[in-house]
Each structure stands twice: as C-alpha cells, then as structure tokens.
Amino acid sequence: MKQRAQFRIVAAAATILMTACAASSALAIGIVADSAAEFSAVQGQNGWYYGYLEGSFTANDFLQLPTYSVSDSAWVYSLAHPPWTQVGALYMHPDGPNNGRPIRWAVRRWVSDVAGPVIIAGDLAMRNGGGNQDSDGITGKIWVDGISILSQPLYAWDQTGVHYLLNTTVSVGSKVDFILDSNGPGPYPGQTDYYDTTLFTAQVTLIPEPVTIAGLMLGLGGLAGYVRKRRTQIGFSSMTQPLGH
Ligand SMILES: [Ca+2]
Numbered sequence: 001m002k003q004r005a006q007f008r009i010v011a012a013a014a015t016i017l018m019t020a021c022a023a024s025s026a027l028a029i030g031i032v033a034d035s036a037a038e039f040s041a042v043q044g045q046n047g048w049y050y051g052y053l054e055g056s057f058t059a060n061d062f063l064q065l066p067t068y069s070v071s072d073s074a075w076v077y078s079l080a081h082p083p084w085t086q087v088g089a090l091y092m093h094p095d096g097p098n099n100g101r102p103i104r105w106a107v108r109r110w111v112s113d114v115a116g117p118v119i120i121a122g123d124l125a126m127r128n129g130g131g132n133q134d135s136d137g138i139t140g141k142i143w144v145d146g147i148s149i150l151s152q153p154l155y156a157w158d159q160t161g162v163h164y165l166l167n168t169t170v171s172v173g174s175k176v177d178f179i180l181d182s183n184g185p186g187p188y189p190g191q192t193d194y195y196d197t198t199l200f201t202a203q204v205t206l207i208p209e210p211v212t213i214a215g216l217m218l219g220l221g222g223l224a225g226y227v228r229k230r231r232t233q234i235g236f237s238s239m240t241q242p243l244g245h
Pocket residue numbers: 096135136137138181182183184191192193194196
C-alpha cells in the first residue's frame with residue numbers, strides 16, 4: 001500500500017509538471033521592446049526616443065536630446081559638460097539645480113506599436129554612488145501616457161538597486177517614459193546631480209490573447225507587479241559615464 005501511495009504521489013506530481021509545462025509553452029510570451037538591445041544613434045528607431053523634461057515636467061513637455069555623442073556613447077543635451085543630461089544604452093544622467101543650471105529630467109521614451117496587456121521589467125541602480133556622501137541619489141519614474149506606474153527613489157550609495165516588474169496596458173501609440181529625476185532621498189541633503197549616473201533598463205513583453213494578466217500571474221506565481229532588491233551586482237563594463245557624475 002505504501003508503494004502504491006508513493007506511486008500515486010509521483011504520478012500526480014508528473015501530471016502537474018506536464019500541465020505546467022504545457023501551460024508555459026502556450027504563453028509564447030514575446031518581448032516587443034528592449035531598451036538596451038535596441039538603443040541607437042537614430043531618434044525613433046524601433047520606437048525609442050531619447051530626451052528630457054524641463055519646466056512643468058509633464059509627458060507633453062518631452063523634448064528630444066539634440067546630439068548623439070560618440071565619445072559618451074549617449075544622446076546628450078550638450079557636447080560640453082556641464083550640463084550633464086544624457087541617455088545611453090544602459091545609463092542615464094539628469095541635471096540638478098546645483099550650479100545654477102535648470103532642472104532636467106532625463107527621459108528614455110518608447111512609443112508602442114502594439115496594443116494589449118504588457119509586462120515592463122528592468123533594473124534601476126546607482127552607477128557610481130557607492131560611498132559618495134555628497135550626493136542625494138535619484139528617483140526613477142515610469143509613466144504610461146503621462147500616468148505614473150513607478151516612482152522609485154534610490155540612495156546615492158545604492159548600487160544594488162531594484163529589479164522592477166510591472167503590469168500595465170498599452171495602446172498603439174502609447175508613450176512609455178523611463179525618467180530619471182536628480183532629486184533623491186539622500187544621504188546628502190538637498191537636490192543635486194552629483195554622482196547621479198544611473199543604470200535604468202527596460203524590456204516590454206506583450207501578453208498575447210487569450211492569456212490574461214491574472215492568468216500569467218497565476219502561472220508565474222504572482223511575479224508581476226512587484227519591485228525587489230537585486231541579489232546580484234550588475235555589470236557595468238560596457239558603460240561610460242562622466243567622471244564624478
Ligand atoms: Ca541627485
């Protein structure tokens with residue numbers, strides 16, 4: 001009887017595993033946008049635009065960065081530094097109000113060519129803030145058509161950062177903005193852009209019909225819609241950044 005019971009348990013486990021595998025393969029999830037893999041020196045290529053916000057800081061204020069800097073491997077506000085606003089393949093840098101400059105939020109924008117439920121996931125981490133006590137860190141934001149779905153402050157020393165995973169819905173033409181604000185939680189008081197170079201990546205995955213967000217969350221164990229601390233350090237070897245920023 002004991003052996004028969006064990007067999008039933010193994011058989012039941014096998015059935016559950018096969019069902020799970022079948023359900024997983026049926027998802028056929030497809031990545032429709034990748035900020036790092038699709039980064040380019042052409043504004044609008046693959047739906048990605050590189051810009052900034054200045055003034056009233058709404059999505060309608062988005063302006064494209066005017067110049068691609070080969071030496072910085074990034075779109076920049078100016079080839080001369082400061083100002084420091086720039087967007088690269090992996091990192092971004094805003095301008096703070098220190099030194100009398102206007103505040104500029106760096107923005108990486110994806111204009112959707114798909115419609116439906118999506119998962120947006122990526123990493124947000126300080127690039128070179130470790131140990132720097134004269135920086136206040138940053139705040140990373142994600143907006144979909146001007147509506148906030150993430151506002152994540154990071155301390156200046158937080159090179160571990162977060163891995164974010166969010167579910168939302170987009171339409172064809174939706175504007176998804178990945179924004180870097182120089183204002184952070186500390187430890188240095190006051191808003192500055194010192195040492196504000198920040199890793200900020202994004203992948204957008206379309207959830208095909210008839211799979212629903214709820215179904216996907218069940219299938220993945222409720223992964224969507226959370227932000228967690230990363231367990232491993234992120235490699236920065238391919239990044240360049242302004243020294244001291
Ligand atoms: Ca800052």
